[in-house]
Amino acid sequence: MRDSDRTRPAGRAMARRLFEQVRSHYFGLPSAARRAIGVGVLLGALALALAFGWSPFTTLIVTVLLLGYGALAMRFPRGAATVLVVAAWTWLVLAMVWTTAEPPALAGLLLLGPLAGCVAHLIRWVPPWATTLVALLPGALLTVAAGVGLLAATVALWGACGSAAVALAYRFMKARDVRAVLAARERPEPVRVRAREAVPQRPGQADGGAPPKITVEEALAELEGMIGLEPVKEQVRSIAASIEASRLRAEAGYATEPPMRHFVFVGPPGTGKTTVARTLAKIFYAFGLLRTPQVVEAQRADLVGEFLGATAIKTNELIDRALGGVLFIDEAYSLINSGDGQPDRFGAEAVQTLLKRAEDDRDRLIIILAGYEKEMSAFLASNPGLSSRFATRVRFPTYTPEELLAITEVLQARRGDVLAPDARPALLARYEDVHRRGLVDELGNARFVRTLVEAAAQARDVRVVSAGGTPTREELVTTTVEDVAKAFDEITARFRGYRRIPSLEEALADLDRMAGLEPVKRQVHAITAQLRVARMREEQGLPVQTQMRHFVFTGPPGTGKTTVARILGRIFAALGLLARPDVVEAQRADLVGQHLGATAIKTNELIDRALGGVLFIDEAYSLVNTGYTGGDAFGTEAVQTLLKRAEDDRDRLVIILAGYEREMDRFLATNPGLASRFNQRIAFPSYTPEELTAIAELLAEQAGDRFDEQARRDLAEVFTWVCAEGLIDGLGNGRFARSLFERAAMRRDVRLAAQDTPATPAELTTITSADVRGAVEELAGR
Structure with a gap:
């Protein structure tokens, strides 16, 4: 770490937080909005120039430079202070150019500021902004002297360049001294930064190879450069601040435990969990708490052996490989595989070994367990040691449509591609559609975007080549609306239930075309009206009552219960309350297993299949078979599982229980939870x-x-x-x-x-x- 990292006062920390907030708001704006603001500033500057009689051309140049410096500061926060120094230098030179009799000579000094700033960032262990300031300060005095006529412009030019070279050489020598002092300083406290020369050779590292030089600022800058994930960034910044505070307490002479910890990353796929794990490794390494920023990635197959006893050996070998760095275990909940209702002895052995090493090697290893939130919660609850040792949980949110579009533009820029002007709003509309339907996580968040960018580029290449002739440079890199639409449709066609959702009017028209069922139609129209109004209230920030999500359909067979269930699914999907209009139909045999424990698994699998749509259980009363002596334990287990999932997944599932009226009344009376959760009843009369x-x-x-x-x-x-x-x-x-x-x-x-x-x-x-x-x-x- 640089000396400036160790002695940063509270005021600078507050200033940094303020700058990070401004930068967060800046990147929260769509790129089109940022461009519009820039154009507005340019027009405003030109208006002021005309009003005060300034040179429009000069005003335009100065404004463009200032806007460029501002964008540079937002994009590269570590160089923000350097940018301000260079901006001040540019302003001073331009001011003197206007007053001197030899403007071409002084104008050459405009290049000195950016050049000095670039060289300053190559000199580590001292703040680059201070190096830039020291290099430019003598030149600033000479420039002012030339501007007021005390010195020839040519003399000022060469004097400024020479003094900058001397200052940069001086700062380079000082940086070497600072590094030597830090390397030789004794560190008895456990949390002090370790000398980098003592890092042992890692696998794949050449003999005598120096360890990478990473600062905390650089690691955090990588994190800040990621799109979205504001809660994650805030939590990682808090972790870095906690480590810094622990180090400062140790330097002040207080007894301090090493601030090492193990983490749980929860969230959907494609939200940057692996990338943030690498950033955390760099942060702990920069603070001297890890010997290497290396991250070893693993899954169940990397820990579990083929026979009892082999798992512990395999897990220990993996941990030994990760010692000194970070072990990242994705889909960690798969270590407890209870898919067949039987205990997973191999997975349990891996977990026990992992827990022991997590405690024994806590001073030289960080373990990160990652996966879906619900599955990870169940996994952590399966063993008390997991919750106590992996106490820090970081939640990764789903990307918003705007963030998905920003990721698209970043990936396109890396490929050297661009979106056509009309392709951007079309793509945003598609992202908003999948977000409204709750399909972003299923599609894979940023992974889906990467696949889409590649598929759209392929569609563009096919289109350009098939057109014949020699394409222009612009045609070779521009992705059009047609390319995006083709790629989007090809990718989403692979996912279950992703297709065009009929409109609300179409669904209600199909209901009205059904013969008879007038009471049912009136009730469904009333339910639709309630759902629409609730949606409007929610969009306007008004309080909304809990919406009805689960139903009981009663009536004789053949009265249209299944058909109305499908229409109801289309209504919920059209209103954005379900991801898809699909209806999964089931009966007792689809929920009940052949032994205790298997029923819950079978019921959960059925519900998982129906998530995002409608689960329609016909003859639901058969789940509780009163004819069994001692009660129906299997059916009761299915009902209990159904009730729990009806509550847990109420935002992404509609369950409809159907059957004869009297039998359904008796069934609902068997469990108070049924009547409370399935409180919306639709009675289907016999046909006339x-x-x-x-x-x-x-x-x-x-x-x-x-x-x-x-x-x-x-x-x-x-x-x-x-x-x-x-x-x-x-x-x-x-x-x-x-x-x-x-x-x-x-x-x-x-x-x-x-x-x-x-x-x-x-x-x-x-x-x-x-x-x-x-x-x-x-x-x-x-």
């Missing part, structure tokens, strides 16, 4: 004869067929009779109407195929009374 006739005619119309007049009268007569006799629920309501239509159409086809003359188009599409009566006799015989 008129509604059944309308269903049959609608089915015929969808198939391109029609009933003749007598056939329609026969249909009405049949449906009236079965409803009057109370047989319609047993026959399946709408299913009976479908079966009757399908049988009648089949009898028509058999009749036409048997006749000698070719059938006319009218005959091919008309179902007669004879066809209907034959179908009724066939179904009655069954």
